[in-house]
Amino acid sequence: MTAETVIGAVGKQAEFRTCQYTGLKVDVAAQTLIKANAVAAVVFLLIGGLLGLSVALTRWPAVHLLPAEWFYLALTGHGANVLLFWIIFFEIAVLYFASAVLLNCRIAAPKFAWLGFILMIVGALLTNYAVLQGDSSVMFTSYPPMQAAPNFYLGLILFAVGALIGCVIFFATLVIAKEERTYEGSVPLVTFGAITAAIIAVFTIASGAVILIPTWLWSLGLISNIDPLMYKLVWWAMGHSTQQINVSAHVSIWYLTAALLLGAKPLSEKVSRTAFFMYILFLQLASAHHLLAEPGLDSSWKIVNTSYMMYLAVLGSMVHGLTVPGAIEAAQRKNGYTKGVFEWLRKAPWGNPAFSGMFLSLVMFGFIGGISGVVLGTEQLNVLMHNTLYVPGHFHGTVVTGTTLAFMGGTYLVLPLIFQREIIWPKLAKLQPYLFGIGAAGISLFMMGAGTLGVPRRHWDITFSDAPIAFAHSAGAFLMMGLNGISAILAALGGAIYVIVVVGTVLFGKKIVGGHKLTFPLHSGGGAAVSHYGSEGAVKLPGTIILITIFFVSFVLYYFINWKYLSELWLFH
Amino acid sequence: MAVFPPKERIWWNEPIERVELIWIGVAFLWGLFMFGFMITWHFIGQQNLNKEAYRIAPSVYETKVEEFAKKYQVREEQGVPVVKPPAGADVYILGRLWQWWPVLELEKGTSYRIHLSTIDWMHGFSLQPVNINISAYPGYEHVFTLTPTESGEFGIVCNEFCGIGHHTMTGKIYVKDQKQAEVNQRLVAER
Structure with missing residues (x-):
């Protein structure tokens, strides 16, 4: 059976261009799809980002911007727009890039891909419409028995169906590439990472269908009852696993950026790929992270699931935490930066926003999102932070400083290579990842601080001024919320610059023609490094060893500090 | 290459x-x-959450809590009964839109069997500033043993979003000292 019989006859010959910087053959149909998905992503980032800023300014007690009703509405919209729509549109673009472009292949069934795109747009708009109507302020998680308007769930379902089509197109493109022998040997590592993301996405979307379709029918009155504990278990099989799509996707972008800008290759393909494979095997267990303070669940179930089966998926991330900076160090040493322990890092292209975005994402995802995630997901420690602001603090460390920052960095590669436009205002673009990164890191850390002091998440008024029984948080908690507000302004500035640079470049950037020299140049061997299989091999990595040791020591210390806190609590069993 | x-x-x-x-x-x-x-x-630890839980109709749970409050009520505060159960007693806490009910008065170093559930939506039991956070569900009665190790006035806030009045949902627990010798003895036995 050939690819044609599976996917349908090729109507007309696909049209290709050859990239002058990477030597890759780019299918024009795939390129248009990547553009469309990337543009949609940025639009939803803008909407979700503005809502996020309004949430943070409301949570700043001195500002307290929105009234309660609007606050809860904005918070619901913020979650849906950035966590789902921005990230998944961008991920679909990543999937098309990692299949069609990196494998020099035509994209499978582009018309079908457009259908997926339209479904995603319609779904996202429908959910936003339901939220803005005001009767669906149920938060992104929409826990029953609280009920949203039917369109809220329907929009999410349509969006998921569209995303599933995107995954199918991706897999079909892989089949075509193999059939038509457009690459040699194993697929490149970045494509391998994208395959990981797509496999997890299929699991995620299936879980989402299992829970969202009955919930939608319930909101229509066709089903009488949704058990809230069952809902939470299945919903998070979608909700948390979605974040594992993000991890696989942004780790792929780390490797992609390192390859294109520095000519980096993985230290050994076997290790980096096995680390991705760990994600497929174990990350799905994370639903338990949300059920550690719930009634009726056995400790053995909690321990096995919350630890991703003895932390084997965490092991995957810790491995990438070594191999990504390791690959960068190895490449930089080959590029001639061999002095001392850290010349490779000092002389890295810090002025290139694609690199700074990628590297900040790597560091912050590990130190902020990663460590806090393991602590939060420890069975007993969870009780210290469950549903406090620590939780959003943690996941802003993963999806904002990790995923979003990596995607922003990746955008500075997409603009010249796919949109073929020169980036306008390069000085502003250079500044952007730092501004956004520092702001987002502040948001994460200060929310974690507030959570440690007991401030609840999704809460309009930490002064409890309207409560019949008065309660007051400590002065420290108010300070944290203020600092969180200031950080949110910084991040919003960074986000605004990103949107302005992207939109400006797409509309008014200079068209790139043959022989043009890029403002932010690629490595001469970048195209080959990213699209070919192969390990770097034996190298000495003193700098990376120091970095990873610092990480490990921080991790261990922070872990035990939290056990110390826990041991001082009231006793319960 | x-x-x-x-x-x-x-x-x-x-x-x-x-x-x-x-x-x-x-x-x-x-x-x-x-x-x-x-x-x-x-x-080795003294902070492990019990999995003990029972399915219960919210209205049945509400009746149990009301009976408990009536039995051990010592005074009233803002229209909410303040309830002082004897040592080792079953203590019922109810989450509803938008309060934690009733107000409790407990003794330091004494263990209580706490029952926790809600009658409408999900709520988040968050004891402050101690920072013990447990989810509460309608239809599930969660039972665990709790021993206060410090005396004073403690707030309960809700940290699961429960609608427009979520930020007004509070409760209170008073923890009183008892004779020091007795406390130490009990705490030692407990540990």
């Missing part, structure tokens, strides 16, 4: 770099330790 095909074409047949191997070993052992420590804490 593009000129020569890679030596190894099958990724799982490739060698592993030494530095990678060492780090994988360290990270794996650390994961194993963290996994084991959660189990260990069930034996």
Whole structure:
């Protein structure tokens, strides 16, 4: 059976261009799809980002911007727009890039891909419409028995169906590439990472269908009852696993950026790929992270699931935490930066926003999102932070400083290579990842601080001024919320610059023609490094060893500090 | 590199770099330790959440809490009964839109069997500033043993979003000292 019989006859010959910087053959149909998905992503980032800023300014007690009703509405919209729509549109673009472009292949069934795109747009708009109507302020998680308007769930379902089509197109493109022998040997590592993301996405979307379709029918009155504990278990099989799509996707972008800008290759393909494979095997267990303070669940179930089966998926991330900076160090040493322990890092292209975005994402995802995630997901420690602001603090460390920052960095590669436009205002673009990164890191850390002091998440008024029984948080908690507000302004500035640079470049950037020299140049061997299989091999990595040791020591210390806190609590069993 | 095909074409047949191997070993052992420590804490720690829970109709639970409050009520505060159960008693806490009910008065160093449930939506039991956070569900009665280790006035806030009045949902627990010798004895026995 050939690819044609599976996917349908090729109507007309696909049209290709050859990239002058990477030597890759780019299918024009795939390129248009990547553009469309990337543009949609940025639009939803803008909407979700503005809502996020309004949430943070409301949570700043001195500002307290929105009234309660609007606050809860904005918070619901913020979650849906950035966590789902921005990230998944961008991920679909990543999937098309990692299949069609990196494998020099035509994209499978582009018309079908457009259908997926339209479904995603319609779904996202429908959910936003339901939220803005005001009767669906149920938060992104929409826990029953609280009920949203039917369109809220329907929009999410349509969006998921569209995303599933995107995954199918991706897999079909892989089949075509193999059939038509457009690459040699194993697929490149970045494509391998994208395959990981797509496999997890299929699991995620299936879980989402299992829970969202009955919930939608319930909101229509066709089903009488949704058990809230069952809902939470299945919903998070979608909700948390979605974040594992993000991890696989942004780790792929780390490797992609390192390859294109520095000519980096993985230290050994076997290790980096096995680390991705760990994600497929174990990350799905994370639903338990949300059920550690719930009634009726056995400790053995909690321990096995919350630890991703003895932390084997965490092991995957810790491995990438070594191999990504390791690959960068190895490449930089080959590029001639061999002095001392850290010349490779000092002389890295810090002025290139694609690199700074990628590297900040790597560091912050590990130190902020990663460590806090393991602590939060420890069975007993969870009780210290469950549903406090620590939780959003943690996941802003993963999806904002990790995923979003990596995607922003990746955008500075997409603009010249796919949109073929020169980036306008390069000085502003250079500044952007730092501004956004520092702001987002502040948001994460200060929310974690507030959570440690007991401030609840999704809460309009930490002064409890309207409560019949008065309660007051400590002065420290108010300070944290203020600092969180200031950080949110910084991040919003960074986000605004990103949107302005992207939109400006797409509309008014200079068209790139043959022989043009890029403002932010690629490595001469970048195209080959990213699209070919192969390990770097034996190298000495003193700098990376120091970095990873610092990480490990921080991790261990922070872990035990939290056990110390826990041991001082009231006793319960 | 593009000129020569890679030596190894099958990724799982490739060698592993030494530095990678060492780090994988360290990270794996650390994961194993963290996994084991959660189990260990069930034996050496005093903070482990009980899984004991019962399905219960919200209206039935509401009746149980009301009976409990009536039985042990000592006074009233803002229209909410303040309830002082005897040592070791079953204590019922009810979450509803938008209050934690009733107000409790407990003794330091005394263990109570706490029952926790809600009658409408999900709520988040968050004891402050102690920072013990437990989810509460309609239809599930969660039972665990709680021993206050400090005296004073403690707030309960709601940290699960429960609608427009979520930020007004509070409750209170008073913890009184008892004779110091007695407390120490009980705490020692407890640990």
